[in-house]
Amino acid sequence: GAVVSQHPSWVICKSGTSVKIECRSLDFQATTMFWYRQFPKQSLMLMATSNEGSKATYEQGVEKDKFLINHASLTLSTLTVTSAHPEDSSFYICSASGDSGTQETQYFGPGTRLLVL
Amino acid sequence: QKEVEQDPGPLSVPEGAIVSLNCTYSNSAFQYFMWYRQYSRKGPELLMYTYSSGNKEDGRFTAQVDKSSKYISLFIRDSQPSDSATYLCAMSALGDYKLSFGAGTTVTVRA
Numbered sequence: 001g002a003v004v005s006q007h008p009s010w011v012i013c014k015s016g017t018s019v020k021i022e023c024r025s026l027d028f029q030a031t032t033m034f035w036y037r038q039f040p041k042q043s044l045m046l047m048a049t050s051n052e053g054s055k056a057t058y059e060q061g062v063e064k065d066k067f068l069i070n071h072a073s074l075t076l077s078t079l080t081v082t083s084a085h086p087e088d089s090s091f092y093i094c095s096a097s098g099d100s101g102t103q104e105t106q107y108f109g110p111g112t113r114l115l116v117l
Numbered sequence: 118q119k120e121v122e123q124d125p126g127p128l129s130v131p132e133g134a135i136v137s138l139n140c141t142y143s144n145s146a147f148q149y150f151m152w153y154r155q156y157s158r159k160g161p162e163l164l165m166y167t168y169s170s171g172n173k174e175d176g177r178f179t180a181q182v183d184k185s186s187k188y189i190s191l192f193i194r195d196s197q198p199s200d201s202a203t204y205l206c207a208m209s210a211l212g213d214y215k216l217s218f219g220a221g222t223t224v225t226v227r228a
């Protein structure tokens with residue numbers, strides 16, 4: 001149980017284009033979803049927290065107009081990187097917590113590797 | 118000083134050895150303690166979850182929490198090459214859904 005999927009697993013795009021990443025909880029309802037960014041050999045950096053049906057809460061230093069987050073249902077959240085630039089290249093990972101286990105436990109997706117040329 | 122301290126290693130052990138990992142923390146409000154395993158280019162996988170102090174065992178894995186010392190440990194018995202990964206400790210306070218992560222310890226189990 002507690003499976004989280006992400007799509008796509010990797011994406012290459014040209015500078016200036018927008019990229020959408022989907023995060024789905026497959027076997028539980030995710031009341032809260034999180035988006036992280038991870039640089040090589042570093043730990044996870046929380047970008048934003050979203051609750052179903054409400055606006056995301058962004059961490060300090062994360063541009064909300066650049067990283068658009070939508071949590072439209074209890075099983076789906078999307079992250080859109082708008083007007084992507086090479087410095088946005090990174091490993092993006094979502095996680096979800098909800099009615100599987102406890103609210104304090106997060107289950108992670110497999111991650112999406114973004115490369116902006 | 119970071120809220121959660123974890124030795125990044127790397128740690129290299131022979132197959133069959135006991136792997137010992139630990140984290141220290143400064144926030145006494147932390148009540149929930151987790152260990153995640155992350156393989157290269159993959160998302161973290163929840164290994165162990167413990168509430169408050171005490172021990173928890175699951176197969177070859179044992180998690181220990183000592184809140185009085187603000188110290189948590191993960192032990193892997195009879196380590197296998199497939200255990201080679203980065204291990205992240207994480208913790209949160211009651212009612213706070215955000216996790217505070219350690220830096221992660223990279224473990225290599227040599228066949």
